[in-house]
Amino acid sequence: MSSTILDIKQAKQWEIKEPNLSYYKSNLAILDKQIIKALDKSKEEPIPVEDEVIVQGLKNPLCVFVLGLGTSRVLEEIIKLDKTVAHIIVVEPSLNRFHATLRRHFMPHILEDKRIDFLVGVPDNEIQHHIYQSLTRFHDKEGSRAQTCLQPEIVPDPFVYGSKGVLGLEAAKVLSDKAVSASQAVFQSMGCASDTFNRWIQSAKNFETIQNSYSIDKAYNKFSDMPHIVVGGGPSMEEFIKVCKKKDLTKKACIIACDASLRRLLKEGIRPHFVTRCERKLTSIFEGVKYEDTNDIFYVAYPWTDVEFFKLFKKPVMVFRSNGICNWTGYKHAPLNGGVSSANAGLQLAFELGAKDIIITGIDLCFINNKSHVEGTKVEFDIEKSRPQWKEVINNKGKKTTQIPVWKRCHGEYENSILKYKQKRKMTIYNTSQDGVQIAGTTLKKWEHLDDILKNNVDPLKRIKRLIHKFPESEKARFNKVKETSIEYLREMRKDLKEVFSGLDDALNNNLREEKKCIIQLKSQYEPREYFRILNDVLKSLKEIYGMPCKLVDDFKAQHYTGDSFSQLITDTLQLDIFKAENKIRSLKNNITHPHERMKHYVSLHTQVFHLIDYYAQEMIALFQGKEMIIDWEKENDNSGAMSEPQGKANCS
Numbered sequence: 085m086s087s088t089i090l091d092i093k094q095a096k097q098w099e100i101k102e103p104n105l106s107y108y109k110s111n112l113a114i115l116d117k118q119i120i121k122a123l124d125k126s127k128e129e130p131i132p133v134e135d136e137v138i139v140q141g142l143k144n145p146l147c148v149f150v151l152g153l154g155t156s157r158v159l160e161e162i163i164k165l166d167k168t169v170a171h172i173i174v175v176e177p178s179l180n181r182f183h184a185t186l187r188r189h190f191m192p193h194i195l196e197d198k199r200i201d202f203l204v205g206v207p208d209n210e211i212q213h214h215i216y217q218s219l220t221r222f223h224d225k226e227g228s229r230a231q232t233c234l235q236p237e238i239v240p241d242p243f244v245y246g247s248k249g250v251l252g253l254e255a256a257k258v259l260s261d262k263a264v265s266a267s268q269a270v271f272q273s274m275g276c277a278s279d280t281f282n283r284w285i286q287s288a289k290n291f292e293t294i295q296n297s298y299s300i301d302k303a304y305n306k307f308s309d310m311p312h313i314v315v316g317g318g319p320s321m322e323e324f325i326k327v328c329k330k331k332d333l334t335k336k337a338c339i340i341a342c343d344a345s346l347r348r349l350l351k352e353g354i355r356p357h358f359v360t361r362c363e364r365k366l367t368s369i370f371e372g373v374k375y376e377d378t379n380d381i382f383y384v385a386y387p388w389t390d391v392e393f394f395k396l397f398k399k400p401v402m403v404f405r406s407n408g409i410c411n412w413t414g415y416k417h418a419p420l421n422g423g424v425s426s427a428n429a430g431l432q433l434a435f436e437l438g439a440k441d442i443i444i445t446g447i448d449l450c451f452i453n454n455k456s457h458v459e460g461t462k463v464e465f466d467i468e469k470s471r472p473q474w475k476e477v478i479n480n481k482g483k484k485t486t487q488i489p490v491w492k493r494c495h496g497e498y499e500n501s502i503l504k505y506k507q508k509r510k511m512t513i514y515n516t517s518q519d520g521v522q523i524a525g526t527t528l529k530k531w532e533h534l535d536d537i538l539k540n541n542v543d544p545l546k547r548i549k550r551l552i553h554k555f556p557e558s559e560k561a562r563f564n565k566v567k568e569t570s571i572e573y574l575r576e577m578r579k580d581l582k583e584v585f586s587g588l589d590d591a592l593n594n595n596l597r598e599e600k601k602c603i604i605q606l607k608s609q610y611e612p613r614e615y616f617r618i619l620n621d622v623l624k625s626l627k628e629i630y631g632m633p634c635k636l637v638d639d640f641k642a643q644h645y646t647g648d649s650f651s652q653l654i655t656d657t658l659q660l661d662i663f664k665a666e667n668k669i670r671s672l673k674n675n676i677t678h679p680h681e682r683m684k685h686y687v688s689l690h691t692q693v694f695h696l697i698d699y700y701a702q703e704m705i706a707l708f709q710g711k712e713m714i715i716d717w718e719k720e721n722d723n724s725g726a727m728s729e730p731q732g733k734a735n736c737s
Contacts, residue, residue, distance in 0.1 A: 100132050101155075103187040111186045114195040122179060122205065128187065129180035131155055131243045131250065147171045147219075147236040149263045151256055152244030153182055153204075156189045162239065163197070170670060172200045173218050173236075175259060179205035181244070209524055211259070213500045215266035236267050269496060280657045281700065286364045286388040287409050288707050293394050294387055295560045297402035299417040303551035308438035310542040311337040313445065315356065316427035317344030320517040321446030321458040325352050327531045331538070337443070338544040340433055342426035343369055345446060348460035350377055357382065357544045359397075360429040362422050364388040369462045370396060380545055382552065384420070384433060387413065401552060403433075408656020411648075414566055415559070423497035424490070431498065435505045441537050442513045443529075447498070448520035449491040450477055456488075477521050480528055487521065499524045567708045573649045574701045580643070581698045584636045588691050591633040630683035637690045657700050658693070665693040 112120055131154050148169055150159050153176040162169065176182050182204045185191070194200060201218045203211065238260050245256035287294075313333060315324060325348075327333065334355060341349055341356035343363070349356060350373065359381055375396055383397035387409060394400040403420035404410035420436060422429025427447055434442050446458060456467055470489050477487045487495070502513060502525035514534060515526040522528075644650045655662060669689050676682040 100130050101188040103128075104190075107190045108187045111189075111191050111195060114192050119204070123183050123186070126179045126183045126205075128184040129178060129250075130184040130188065131181060147173070147267075149215075149236050149238045149260075150174045150241060151238065151259050151263075152176055152241035152251070153185050153202075154241035154243040156185055156191055156194065157243075158239060158241045159194060159200075163194070169199060171219075172197075173203065173215060173263075174200060175203045175206075175211065175215070175263065177204075177206060177208065177211070177259075181250075210503060212262040212266050212496075213503050215263055216269055216500065219266060219270045236263060238263055265496075269493070276660055277658050277696065277700065280659070281703065283364055283388040284409060284657065284704070284707060286390065287413075289391050290387050290389075290394070291563070293391055293400070294402055294413065294415065295555060295563060297394070297400050298382075298552045298554050299415075300382075300384065300401045300403065300552050301418040302553060303548060304418070304436045305438035306547065306551060307338055307544070308440050310439075310540075310544065311441040311443060311537050312434040312437065312439040313337045313339045313443045314427065314430045314434055314447070315339065315341040315345050315349070316430075316444070316446035316448070317342055317348075317457045317461045318446040318448035318517065318520065319452040319455045319458050320448050320520060321345060321348070323516060323531060324445040325349075325354065328352075328354050333538060335541050335543070336538040337542065338434075338437065338439070340430040342430050342446075344426065344457065344461045344463075346370065346381075347373060347462070348458055351460060355381055357548060358401075358430070358433060359383050360422065360426045360433060361385040361389050361393065362424075362426050362429045364390070366390040366392060367462065371462060380549075382548060384429070386410070386420075386422075399552065402555075408652040412566065412570070412652040412656075414562060415555070417555070423501060424494045425497075428494055428497045428501070432501060435501065440509070440511045442511065443516060443534060443537070444513060444523075444526065445516045447515070447523070448517045449495045449498075449523070450479060450485040450487045450519075450521050452485070452519045479519050479521055480515075480517065481519060483519075485519075485521070495521065495523065502526065570649065570653060571705055571708050574653065574705050577644060577650070578698055578701050580640055581694055581701075584640050584694060585691075585698075587636045588633050588687055591629055591687060594629050630680070630687060633687045634683055637687065637694075640694070653704055654697055654700065657704075658696055661693055661696055665689055 112123075115123075148162055148171070150162065150172060153159065153174055159172070159174060162172065182202075195202075203214050203218065206214050240253075240256040240260070243250070245251050245253065245259070313324070315321060324333075329352060333339065334357070338358075339354075339356040340358045340360060343359055343361040346356070346359050347370065361383070362385070364386075370393060373396060375398075378397045381397065382399060382401050383394065384401045384403055385393065386403060386405060401418070402415065403418045403422075404413065404415055405421050406419065420429065420432055422432045431442070431444065431447075457463055467488060473489045475487050475492065476484055479485045502523070505511065506525060513526045514529040514537070515523055516529060516531055516534075518528070518530065644654075669686060672682045672685055676685060
């Protein structure tokens with residue numbers, strides 16, 4: 085937890101304020117009707133308060149979590165303390181306490197503040213998901229709030245979570261851990277620049293494949309009348325194989341298999357209806373699988389998956405995420421935000437198809453009998469590499485087992501997506517992995533207890549063939565235009581950057597010259613009053629030097645940072661670098677006292693990130709033109725699939 089200091093004036097007895105009808109009416113006028121409706125059913129749980137609360141400092145003004153609204157005193161003080169606070173998330177699990185606060189404190193200015201998100205009355209098992217959503221919510225003027233919260237400041241309201249609060253310090257730690265986990269999940273979702281740019285390279289190889297592929301959008305929400313089985317590659321998949329061969333489940337449900345499971349399924353004579361893939365590197369995961377083996381199996385994948393895999397299937401289906409590359413292509417016929425793994429994507433596909441009864445199998449998220457995957461599958465990552473980060477977890481049988489970091493991340497993705505779609509429509513998700521870890525939102529069931537779900541014969545294949553369709557020819561001309569427009573934009577942006585760099589270079593040279601001159605002047609002064617007079621003049625002149633460069637930086641950001649083209653072409657690749665830079669830049673006010681030094685660092689930090697932007701813009705132009713790039717990125721690939729940064733640029737960490 086943060087070391088932010090809260091000073092509470094000592095009092096013999098904390099008082100409970102009386103309700104104020106005028107305050108209450110003013111507050112209600114701001115709130116959403118849905119919240120007001122919920123308040124009508126809630127009781128009051130007033131908090132005893134002492135008026136004096138002093139917040140002495142914030143280490144990180146970019147993103148502040150206030151745990152418990154309490155009396156609103158802490159929130160008020162944070163707002164007063166620093167106007168540079170970019171994002172405040174108030175987590176108040178109790179609707180009753182929120183209701184009491186509204187009746188006792190005047191809060192319209194707080195409720196209307198666009199920097200503040202209120203998470204009120206959210207159940208414990210859903211809080212982390214909602215925090216994640218708040219951090220990643222997009223705002224037209226600010227961009228993604230994820231760019232302002234690397235290490236959030238966490239401030240528990242002492243009246244709720246203090247040593248004398250109604251809930252105490254231990255409850256604050258539980259809530260704090262969830263906030264930190266959500267922030268880390270946001271951070272982990274950002275790839276380093278070189279690795280993310282490799283996704284662009286892979287997509288560029290598939291430009292022709294995209295134009296000749298199929299879309300599944302017309303099938304979305306058309307399969308609600310049949311059960312779905314999502315097959316992961318974990319050890320519990322063995323049970324599915326036995327049941328499937330015995331009862332021919334391919335005629336009882338729509339079967340969606342992750343890429344890792346396909347080889348083993350084909351070996352067992354089981355033909356899934358869909359195979360999903362989201363990884364972008366060429367591996368041996370389909371080793372031995374031939375074109376003739378995949379007839380009537382539909383390969384659902386993203387633009388960055390390897391072109392060789394698309395060639396294995398007669399009708400490859402292209403799907404798109406809500407990210408820079410996919411948004412840039414303009415192909416929005418079949419959105420599929422599939423998460424971390426191919427099995428995550430498979431579950432997402434079941435949701436999009438409209439499934440109401442979903443059975444998951446082989447999604448264990450832990451070792452079972454020391455096995456990570458079912459026999460006959462290929463693992464695409466080095467399991468042993470992450471051994472120091474392995475965690476002990478409890479499985480569905482209450483026994484200890486082990487979970488590795490990538491499974492933990494997948495685990496969170498499953499739970500977030502399940503929660504999201506359960507809020508949209510009624511559905512039941514059955515988990516058949518008895519030895520796997522519990523996945524929130526699922527119901528643990530043995531295969532023998534699912535006969536009622538799988539009792540009817542269905543024909544998913546017939547419906548799939550009828551509904552999938554090829555992208556129209558008109559899309560080719562539109563897509564080529566997108567590439568031409570992007571090249572024009574990148575060239576113009578590089579011209580703007582050239583002007584910025586010229587101004588920044590002049591400023592840096594002038595600054596060095598003036599600093600040297602000032603040192604000489606100051607060294608010659610022995611009379612204190614005259615020394616400080618000269619010093620003030622010096623600092624004033626130094627500040628003026630950076631006036632124009634700061635304006636150049638601000639003008640460039642105002643022109644480009646919030647535009648769609650920049651977001652898709654640049655931010656998508658450099659999101660982590662921009663993320664870190666913005667955190668440092670916004671922290672300058674708190675860390676550096678004098679305006680001259682603060683402006684100097686402001687210019688320096690922007691210069692670093694602007695050079696990265698220029699570099700990748702140059703690479704992007706070469707990529708769209710089909711020319712040789714500055715670096716052979718594929719040769720830069722290491723055995724783990726991660727890319728190394730260009731020499732002289734910021735490294736991944």
